[in-house]
Amino acid sequence: MARRPETRYVVALAALPSIGPGRLRRLLDRYGPEGAWTAVRSGRVDPSLVVQPGRHERAEVIERWARRAGQLDPDALWDAHRRAAVGVVTCDSPAFPAVLATDDDPPVVLFWRGDLDHLAGMRAAVVGTRDATRYGLDVAHALGRELAEAGVAVVSGLALGIDGAAHAGVLAIEGAPPIGVVGSGLDRVYPRAHGGLWRAVGERGLLLSEYPLGAPSAAWQFPARNRLIAALADVVVVVESHATGGAMGTAVEAGRRGRTVLAVPGPVTAPSSAGTNQLLFDGCGPARQAADVLLALGVEGVRHRPAAERRTAPTGDAERVLAALPWQPVAVEQLVLATGLALGAVVVAVEQLEDGGWVTTSAGWVERLGRDPGGADRDRRTGRVGRTT
Structure with missing residues (x-):
């Protein structure tokens, strides 16, 4: 066994x-x-x-x-x-995303579908109320599409309303990959109506959770999810929000981390814009269009580079071994069985992959590596201090 x-x-x-x-x-x-x-x-x-x-x-x-x-x-x-092809990585692993490893309230373990390399580059969270108006849905969809087209990965909680509209905009074009953060196991879709959206995000981008397969959604898990959205984003854009709610909580978490928070102006008589208008009154910048978000990111436009362009792809036995390597630690012997290669050939291939920054090894275990947003190796991380109860 x-x-x-x-x-x-x-x-x-x-x-x-x-x-x-x-x-x-x-x-x-x-x-x-x-x-x-x-x-x-x-x-x-x-x-x-x-x-x-x-x-x-x-x-x-x-x-x-x-x-x-x-x-x-x-x-x-x-x-x-x-x-289920669900990756697992703990906070003490070199494969753990550096953007979360350096957070003051990091997850202990992450579960995901997709590719952790999609965390490279710039990221903007687009969040808001589930009870969105047509105006809010249209703005969120346009922001998602235009940001992805500019090469900015859009992060959301895949909720009904604003979150879903933003990622629908991302998926409408071939641009930067979508990133979804959810509050349940990756086999427990919530809301159920977004089953197709979950699958598409997992296939084209990255789907993240702190919870293992089978874990149902619970009310206390959504604020925890929102802190991860804030931690992952370089900029948080609140499109529509009531005076209180998850999107406002995400804005608070973003502000606590020193992230830029933008808000889409809305009618002063609309309850669905009460929160966003309050953010503007409190000094947050307006997000009238994608150009405002790009300006907050410090760029006029960025070109999306697929993960394959960021590293030289392995060839030969190394390519074969990498294709057989899941996003969890595996023993070298398992790679021998999975590839049909001789033990010596697998060992050489693993050494090549390690030299190229594709994997890390420890005591006979082999684990995939992604890259930091800045290209630095993920094992150069700072210490972490936990806060969430």
Whole structure:
């Protein structure tokens, strides 16, 4: 049977109810992946790691974790992600996106479909209310299309309304890839009406989540998702928003990170523009058209370069090995079986791929690498401080 990396325990821990990135980070910091899983299954977690108001509430959380852990098989859950072609990367891996690794509230683990290299280049989040007007939908669609055409990757939460309209605009042309950040497992589409949009974003761009397969959406997960949207974006554009809501929360997270926040002006009598007009009153710049966003990014226009143009493509055995390498760590022996090449040929191919910046190796494991937005290797990262509970 093929070996599985220790990451499988992190995946299983992420499947626990109400775990949250903060709790997960504290468990891993205290016990390590396998030790944390053992502590959770036995119900012997240090209550102080749960961070609940009272001892009774902490005991309930630990009991629920133990019950759920008794129903989970880390090996089977890991294999399910491989079969579903869902990539898994933890924050201590060189393959972890640097733009999130340097954030002050980073995810502990990421699940994705698509290509992490699509995080290279400039990114603008286009967000807003689900209850959008025709005006807002048209503006979001135009912004998505024109930004993608200019080479700017558009980030959204793939929600109904503004988010979906922006990514529909991106997908209407051949431009920069779309990037979606969702608040559930990648097999639990929410809203269901956006199933086709999820698939298209995963095929043409990148679909990201903090939650493993099978994880349903929950109200507390959407603010956590919104902080990732803000962290990924160089500029956040709020198209339409009520006075309160997820888009306003994203704007707050963006401002806290020093990101530029722009807002689309709307009728002063329209509730759907109350939030955006407030942002403008508070000093955010207006986004009247894509040119305003490009100006905030510091460019008049950028040319989109597909990932294949950013690195010299491998050839021969190296190309064969890379094609067989999923976006999870695998043992060298697995690559021998997957490619049919001799062990020596695989080892040489892996060395070539490592020299070219395509993979990293550690103790017999091989893992794909992407590139930083600036082209720097991802293992040159700063430390991280977790905040989210």
